[in-house]
Amino acid sequence: MENAKEKMIFQADDFDRLPPPSQTDAAIARKQTTYWKDVWRTFKKNRTAAVSLAVIFLLILLVVFGPMMNEFDYRTNDYSALNQSPNAVHWFGTDNMGRDIWTRIWEGGRISLLIAVLATLIPEVIGMIIGGVSGYFGGWLDTLIMRFIDVLMGIPSLIYMILLMLVFGSGSIMTLIVAMSLTGWMGSARATRGLVLQIKARDFVTASETLGASPWWIIVKRLIPNTLGIRVVGITMSIPSVIFYEAFLSYIGLGVTPPTPSWGQLIKAAGENFRYYPYQFIIPCVMVGITMLCFNLVGDGLRDALDPKLRG
């Protein structure tokens, strides 16, 4: 320390004063990566989840463009080509009415995935609003809503679904989505309510209140957006179960009706001659399996990425 200054050579302007610092505090703090960028980076590090996400994208591409990739359509019967094994013309073979399975798989995938997405998002939105209202207002309204949900949740959802399908009549995609929405909102309402209870205690919500915001404003603009980040995991994880339900309902004859294909429908139809033409059965099963697995793995990856405790 004493030796440091021994031969310091100063330049002529060294002791010139700089202009005084500005009194305002305007500099931007470190440009931090946003929360979502951070989540994305952690997510990418998780190899399985990243691959699963890629597979989901591939599936979506195939579902959109797959049916256009050959000359067949999903409903025209061709009795000259019944139950063909996979070959150069019919890549996945044909079914017992000579329809091209490749086309039917992706056409069915459209319907299965459409149902999966809609039957996940619609109840999620309903649940969010109900959960948001319940959590924000609290008191007797909250008690009422929560007890109502408790009762409804005590009954297996399959029973509602079957009942609703019987009432609305089975067969159309809309009925299926409505039925699934009516049973699916409760879990999301509960989860949202729990999160809302935490978020509404934070100062920025109080700030909105003191600014004169209506409850609707607070729920829609402050509470729900701030729960979304956490709910994303739940949403991703519920897609596989919806896909499964669709397949299951179609399998027991409560889903979409032929000739409209869905994966469940394809499995059901193929199940009858599984022993002779196993590929007709296996291909849609594999599709359902892959989709469910990938969504689950993506959800898993998202949960890890969103959990601040697991992030480095």
Add this chain to the structure above:
Amino acid sequence: MAEKILDVKNLVVTFDTYQGSVQAVRDVSFHVNKRETVGIVGESGCGKSVTIRTVMGLNPKSNGSVKGGQAFFEGRDVLRLSEKEIRDILGNRMSMIFQDPFTFLNPTMQVGKQITEVYLRHHKVSRKEAEEKALSILRLISLPNPEQNMKRYPHQLSGGMRQRVMIAMALICEPAVLFADEPTTALDVTIQAQIIDLMNSLKEKTDTSIVLITHDMGVVAKMVDRLYVMYAGKIVEQGDADAMFHRPRHPYTWGLLDSVPRLDERTKEELHSIPGMPPDLIAPPEGCPFAARCRYAMKICQRQMPDAIPLEEEGHAAACWLCHPEYVKQYGVTRREGKENGQ
């Protein structure tokens, strides 16, 4: 010359983050003498807590790393000890009290038990003897009704009592150094006064040296013998409390003293404030980190930061060009405005 109990030399600590490595501690040297209270003062993020935690081996190994330096404690470099050796020292020869006792204490265990456990971990004595030791330490720190309070759980105690319990745990093995990281920040002022009194009285009753980390110049004035001021990972000024409070020489120290209004003075006009904010330690400026906020900044300050320049008084040094003999020769001594020599 007093005996040095802890001597930290040229400590460098960095933390790896996604955005780059944060240079949290940049070449920090300080020492603690036997039976003295040393203060390390600075704002949040200046590296004061990291410095202490590094010396105690408490930094997470995953992303924090000691890039250089030594820390001699009782003849050994604690930065180079094995984990087991560190564990033998912690709570025994070196101990620490934190800002928030509630997170530190085990909520499911009676506080008396927690205190005796610490003693039993480091001493081969019977539980009975350890309990007696705990009682005596609780009396030393004047916890009311020590026998009854030993049987209580942390949540049954008030904030001030919990702080006392934590101090008792830290002191039961009669450590050579007690690190206190913002020990009164979470407390109300009347309780803070009690804890400060208690810690001051410990100086007379025990041989323990205290290292106080805080941002509060008032608390420092009440407790410390010597003081280090840290800014942006560096020690910018150091010296005896008297010199530091009455004859400070670094503009940042001036700023710290001026921006806290004193209870016994009323400033009618604007409060003195330091403009701007501390630099980002991922890419700290090349020269003096305070230059961008300093009213006295010169061209050289942007190019280079001086090493600590020793001043007239023993042990008083400041890392500022204003104190450099060459500058002083040309322009004279620059002192804190409005507060002339010793007021």
Add this chain to the structure above:
Amino acid sequence: MDNEHSKTLLELKDVKTFFKVSGGILKAVNGVSLTIHEGETIGLVGESGCGKSTLGKTILRLIRPAGGQVLFDGKDIWEFNRAEKKAYTRQVQMIFQDPYACLDPLSVIGDTVAEGMDIHRMYADKQARGKEILRLLNDVGLNESHANRFPHEFSGGQRQRVGISRALSLKPRLIVCDEPISALDVSIQAQVVNLLKRLQREMGMAYLFITHDLSMVRQISDRIAVMYLGNIVEIADSEDIYLSNKHPYTQALLSAIPIADPTVEKNRERIVLSGDVPSPVNLPKGCAFAGRCPRACEQCRAEAPALREIEPGHQVACHLAE
């Protein structure tokens, strides 16, 4: 006080705010009467749990008092109709303690500042709205480039400035500042206090400055009220609180604050209170401070003292004060 502050803005009359807790009723605010004049700054000082924040929230209509009245411009705020309620939110605003929790992490700064204007539909025209946001940001020392950034890119002091400009956006007549500087670094605290002082000079709003920091509150307040366990124990012009205080709690509080000067510290006469602040659940009879008061007598334990004026503008709740 001087004439410019003579018009009454807000009046609290024997306000009581209670909470049900397990084990009894927590009397957070236990009969507080206080008058806030136009354009003045009242410092409300006390330790944690004394009810100062609850009192602030009561004024903001966030908590309904169990008893007493809060009168704004002479009208009870709990008897407002819909339109008056909405109008009240434009008159009274709040600044928060925690610069991290007080901004919505998902909203950009411009939208946060504009929230009040959007709620009250003040600017239909997008351009006019943008201009007003800019003006508000400039007022607190931020600029255009900040409007489209998210809160996490800002330092604590800057966030606090954003919170202040949000409160200013509705041009309120009273701002309740709930510990606005206690979470900031010392060098930043002075910046924010200076900003608040400057804004008051320019816009003339009143502040209720809630804090535990007796040294900072002296620099900003015209009058100071000291609270202990739900009651105001002393209220006076700011300088009188420091120079001719009468209540033993005020005295203890002042003497507990360390002064950043070792020489002064060594020669200072100090009162160190023993014990902790008792829980505001099941308060003892008599003066709430009697248990810790170095001068408590029989009367103090038997009978709670009322706030009485001992000099013009100086009120004390203590049997022994003269």
